Amino acid sequence: MQTLNHSFFEQADQFRQLQIELRDRWQSVQLFDQSDGDILVIPSLSLDQRELLKIQGVHHYEERLLFSLIRLQNPRTRLIYITSQPLHPSVIDYYLQLLPGIPFSHARDRLLLLSTYDSSHKPLTQKILERPRLMERIRQALRLEKTFMICYNASTWERDLSVKLGVPLYAADPDLQIWGTKSGSRQIFAESGVPCPDGSESVWNVEDLAVAAAQLWERQPQLKRMVVKLNEGISGEGNALLDLKPIQSVAPAAASHTKRVAKFKDHFATLRFQAKSETWANFSSRIPEIGAIVEAFVEGEVKRSPSVQGRITPNGEVEILSTHDQILGGPDQQIYLGCRFPADETYRLRLQDLGLKVGRTLAEKGALERFGVDFIAVQQPENENQWEFQAIEINLRKGGTTHPFMTLKLLTNGRYELSTGLFYSQQGRPKYYIATDNLQKDRYRGLLPSDLMDIIAHHRLHFDTGTETGTVFHLMGCLSEFGKLGLTSIGDSPKQAEEIYQKVVKVLDEETRTSSNHPTWTAQHCLPFAWNEAE
Structure with a gap:
């Protein structure tokens, strides 16, 4: 027992030292976002596996971090992306062809794809740790002095991998994950002075x-x-x-x-x-x-489910990244289906303020990288522009709103403006999007990723880097078996984003019209209210 305890504390000390190195290496947001280096992407869903199995096609959710491939637009960045099962080549080609101004072959040479070839219901990181030869191959491929690791969420598996590889993990210490549970969230809200039910x-x-x-x-x-x-x-x-x-x-x-x-x-x-x-x-x-x-249960005739996302940088700075209005489904509108960016104009700045309060409390406890806070907003009967907020939970991990926003940010190299809560492209245009992980219909079953590519090309559904509008697809591995697809439709106005999204749905329905149609999630479900925004 003493040996085990000694080993545990020694490993914990090594992990903390690696995170200190991360802070020393990148002292500012700008240096961290723009520096050259090697990025090790571990998209493991290291969460309760029985709860994960409630999500259809969850083993394909390792694809949700593929937006990271857009970081290869920095010609000196190298990236290693590991999955449980090999990714379809056309999916990788799709992401690399999004890179503006970078030859496809140049980006492909700086990308190393690895797989454990293991479809079991274990977290991906555990599978990696069980394969010492794969571990050695990863280690040999990295420039350790300029490498960091990113993940979907940080558990003891990710901490073990960080220590064994000698690579800093850009995520909260697993010992802090209690603050991302339902009960831990409530404690953080109380300490931050943020109202909750x-x-x-x-x-x-x-x-x-x-x-x-x-x-x-x-x-x-x-x-x-x-x-x-x-x-x-x-x-x-x-x-x-x-x-x-x-x-x-x-x-x-x-x-x-x-x-x-x-x-x-x-x-x-x-x-x-x-x-x-x-x-x-x-x-x-x-x-x-x-x-x-x-x-x-928060009652109210007019309710919405907004959220705010932020990150805590290696030097302890709290930065607000985005606000969204979440689209919920299920029997009582409790299940996350998608989101719209940005949140409504009448309350998005209020969301930012509440998010900063929570972020600063988390930073004081040593948290690092992503956090998201979900709310219930109830419109007040006496004033339609007045909303009462109740915080519901904190996510100390990447979530459903992470990949659409990062896709927009990396593709446009734009900026989020705190004073307005809007995102602006380099040309100064505000950008809007609708995103989902759950465009799912039985009639889509059997479509291969290559079939989807044919449809995208024929109907010009792709993201246009010239106009910076269009749709970026993800979760393509879910399509054939589950009829399920993810997408982010980006426009220069709320109306345009909606039109782009609905065009995708219409085209997919027409392309699969010979099959029976039993939709579980449609464009109409995605649009329960209109943006309160001058177009």
């Missing part, structure tokens, strides 16, 4: 969950609904809605605390799960493993 700390069994629910109802007797959340749920798939109307007989004014707790234990079986495959038997079995919270 009334709720509980983590509970680890059904009995304590019932007690927490009863106590919440006693504090908020006007509640109509509650949300029960697994502490490490992903994209809303670990959420469940609890309706209080059927148990009014044990409301705070009508029954004792003991009766209320007993009633809740039975009533949990009626939870309305957001994941299609979820059951109370499975959900309750997860509580002792990853914990759960119960939270007041």
